Amino acid sequence: MGLFDKLKKGLSKTRETFFGGIKTLFAGKKLDDEVLEELEEILIMSDMGMETVEKILDDLKSEYKKQEPDDPLLLLRDIMVSNLESEGFNANPQQNPYIIFVVGVNGSGKTTTIAKLSKKYISEGKKVAIAAADTFRAAAIEQIKHWGEKIGATVIAHEHGSDAAAVVFDTLKHAKSKGKEIVIVDTAGRLHNKSHLMEELKKIKRVIEKETDGPHETLLVLDGTTGQNGVQQAKAFKDSVDITGVVVTKLDGTAKGGIAFSINNQLNIPIKMIGVGEKEDDLQMFDPKSYVNALLGVEDDG
Ligand SMILES: Nc1nc2c(ncn2[C@@H]2O[C@H](COP(=O)(O)OP(=O)(O)O)[C@@H](O)[C@H]2O)c(=O)[nH]1
Ligand SMILES: [Mg+2]
Structure with missing residues (x-):
């Protein structure tokens, strides 16, 4: 299956529930007030966030008048x-080791x-070391x-309950001595309380900063099915560690694909990747045009 077909398959739920209806709504009709009202409803239900919906509708109205397009769906x-907003995946980073710090609440899909x-x-030929810094749960390690073991990455782990920052320290040492080009830090999503979690993440960040010129990327993993709640969570993480990109997971399991727009508009952080399934190949680099084409059921024209 090609990448776009896989994306389309992953997004079938949200397309079938919300976005796909727009094609039928627009078919052979003028965009009068009635059509626009129905469109507004669909977009709001998809979890796009009110502000974004209004912006899109305003743009659509004015451009429709100006352009009189044959196919308003493409407009x-x-x-x-x-x-x-998107920003590409850094497949060949200059920094060595390249350090990716991964944060997010429990169950969001970090690991x-x-x-x-x-x-x-x-698969790009890089050697990867992972820090098992979610020491809070034995099962996480x-x-x-x-x-x-399954994918061929080295995992550096300590005992359950040990200091997460120490695991990161050891992983950095390992990466430097063994020539691992990529270091990825897995973290806990829930400690005794939220401030405890944020303190732990800050401590890990300080260790990385002290030992290297990283972190080069701090990814927030967000469960796409949590809707506007997820956006609130994201704000808390953004305030504690500098998030450089968001990964939206479980887009295959949600009808609310509009969440990607909310994240962009309310948080001002680019989406870098999306998760569209539980298997190791179900991660895609986020491409806005392919994403919207897959949502609306428009053929991908590159
Ligand atoms: N359907 C689906 N499930 C996912 C995706 N990403 C993660 N999951 C599932 O979500 C659950 C929690 O994932 P995990 O990586 O353990 O979350 P963590 O607590 O943040 O580390 C697991 O059952 C995963 O298989 C995704 O993109 N799609
Ligand atoms: Mg985990």
Whole structure:
């Protein structure tokens, strides 16, 4: 299956529930008030966030008048794309080791995303070391070790309950001495309380800063099914560590694909990758145009 077909398959739920309806709504009709009102409803239900919906509708109205397009669906597509921000995946980073710090609440998909991302780097011929710095749950250490074996990444782990920053320290030492080009740091998503978690993440960040010129990327992993709640969570992480990109996971399991727009517009952080399944190949680099094409059911024209 090609990348776009896979994306389309992953986004089938949100397309079938919301966005796909726009094609039918627009078919052979003028964009009068009635059509626009229905469009507004669809966009709001998709979790796009009110502000973005209004912006898109305003743009659509004025451009529609100006351009009188044959196919208003393509005009809407272009306007939606312009409301998404992306930044590419750094497949060949200059820094060595290149350090990716991964944060997010429990269950958001951090560990799975790390496995998927490691696999991408390994397939680029890079050696990957993973810090099992979610020491809060014993199962979390086992989970990342298991992934490491499966995809061929080295996992550095200490005992359950040990200091997460010390695991990171050891992983950096290992990477330098063994020539591992990529270091990815897995972290806990829940400690006794939120401030405890944020303190731990800051401590890890300080260790990375002290030992290297990283972190070069700090990825926030966000569960796409949590809707506007997820956006609130993201704000807390953004305030504690400098987030450089967001990974939206579980887009295959949600009807609310509009969340990507909310993240961009409310947080001002680019989306870098999206998760569209549980397997190691189900991570895609975020491409706004392909994403919107897949949502609307428009053929991908490159
Ligand atoms: N359907 C689907 N499930 C996912 C995706 N990413 C992660 N998961 C699942 O979400 C659950 C929690 O993932 P995990 O990586 O352990 O989250 P963590 O607590 O943030 O490390 C697991 O059952 C994963 O298989 C995704 O893109 N799609
Ligand atoms: Mg985990």
